[in-house]
Amino acid sequence: MAEANRRATSREVADAAGVSQATVSNVLNRPDVVAPETRERVTRAMESLNFVVNRSARELRMGSSEACGVIVLDIANPFWAQVTSGIESVTGPLERAVLLASSGESTVKERQLLHQLEAAGLLGLLVAPTGEHLDELWRIQARGTGVVLIDHDDATGRLPAVALDHVAGARLATNHLIAQGHRRIAMVNGSIQNHWCRDRRAGYEQVCRSAGITPLEVAVDGMTVASGFDCVSHLLAIDGLTAVFCVNDMVALGVLKGLSERGVGVPEEISVIGYDDSEFSAMLSPALTTVRQSAFAIGAAAARVLFNIESVESANRSLEAPVLVDRQSVVPARY
């Protein structure tokens, strides 16, 4: 049985190849500096011993790792799954590992994860913060771990941030509704702890007010299909309602379902607009009118910023402005 039950060390490779450990290290890290013949011999030794470098040792020695940590708000949400894909699209080719974690929008879980990830000694962290308390992130940055905010700004400008313009997106959605003649428009919104929700509400309110109509907000707990479904009774209690703006497509899905179960026709009786343009949205019936923003692009941009491939400014500029995807769930109001 040639197979050891333990990983081979560079020391063993060196012995097997009849060279010093330093040469093995050179073969690994600066192959050009070692004689082709020696290199060949060392490489063969590595293969026959199934050598694989011990990353902990390397990192300890070098003082840092190449990998990055990612904290998203909810991995089960398609938006974040897309963001993750975007991040991987840049880390993959760079052969950089990604340590992914999901805070589930819980601030305490976020703190735990931050602590764990910092202890992992990573090159940097990409984080979608759960709240406004950026101080822990500032501290991590000060201690030497790069931090890039995903879809959340740092008002103090200490942390680089790659963010989508939610205010603009919400304005787009609300304007569309108003342009179709709607005046009684509700917004189904998540917790305003969440800056998305805050920003989207801000956009919604701005447009409402300048059109002289009263904003009507219905809050839900999580931004999930279930919460959308559950809030339908509140929606139906609103007098004269003709349109609803949902904070995202998942919620819109729930609202659609709740409305249809109660026999309320969409879009004939009530128009519904979502946000995100999730993969399923075009396929709903009625196909969901929504606002598209590029989740994939924001993930990739944040990773590029962390790895110094691109400046924050340029990364943010590269993010497309939100666009309205006009489908079937919004029609002109009938009075």
Place this chain on the structure above:
Amino acid sequence: MAEANRRATSREVADAAGVSQATVSNVLNRPDVVAPETRERVTRAMESLNFVVNRSARELRMGSSEACGVIVLDIANPFWAQVTSGIESVTGPLERAVLLASSGESTVKERQLLHQLEAAGLLGLLVAPTGEHLDELWRIQARGTGVVLIDHDDATGRLPAVALDHVAGARLATNHLIAQGHRRIAMVNGSIQNHWCRDRRAGYEQVCRSAGITPLEVAVDGMTVASGFDCVSHLLAIDGLTAVFCVNDMVALGVLKGLSERGVGVPEEISVIGYDDSEFSAMLSPALTTVRQSAFAIGAAAARVLFNIESVESANRSLEAPVLVDRQSVVPARY
């Protein structure tokens, strides 16, 4: 400026607290063994220095890490996002980090990732293999890193595997179609490189044959909405087709879309059945009839096996059998 630009070491904490490094280590790992008063002093020093242990050093010393690596086939697919959630549901409370990577169903990418993850010196790996070549995984296991297969069996029994019964699920779907009187049933399937696709096809074919009807397979490249959409022309070329079994809900979504764009009514003209019961499936119109299997449960089960919380046998037993979710996209065939 008290804030150092460098992480504090246990040595520094020791000096600040006027104790030895060993005591700091004890406070960290065996708090009970150190005098309460000393412990208190050390803890304060840690806080004031913002100490956080260097995981690389700890792991180097201990010879292994607590974290685990995960390789899924495609993180952007809701099924895998759910599996990931399941894994996190067990690693989270255990404070174990998860290193997530996605192979994108590419075998070469898989090899790269395996290499990277092994080099990270993790406690174990949870992997959904892209193909049948398990030899690299066997080697990793032999070298001392735990490996648990997600949704893929190891015929040799060397690797513990947590797997769903795709053959049974496909039988369920096909039987349902036949019970509704369908005889010309196509299956839209992904690459048979993928064992899911193979298993689901096997179930489909078994049932077809024993009912004396000819299996009709249409292959697509990836298991995505786009591939489903693209194969509709092939589907429509099949003479007398009345039903289609899609390898998953994403593909079904694409097929639904393609069919509706061509004015083919579902379910009046063609019945469609999916697989996975993705979150959006109930909300489609028609609501998608599909097969449910618990992606979340399989992730959690695999993690429990890796961490020795549960035996493979018990974990597999705990996985629910696939169930048919009868909705609107399948109706009796009309002749």
Place this chain on the structure above:
DNA sequence: GTGAAAGCGCTAACAT
């Protein structure tokens, strides 16, 4: 209950 010392596997000066 606490400290001194050794060493995990690797890389990087420096010497040859």
Place this chain on the structure above:
DNA sequence: ATGTTAGCGCTTTCAC
């Protein structure tokens, strides 16, 4: 071109 050596920050006997 290759070898020697030191040491990254931590845990862990083994003394005291």
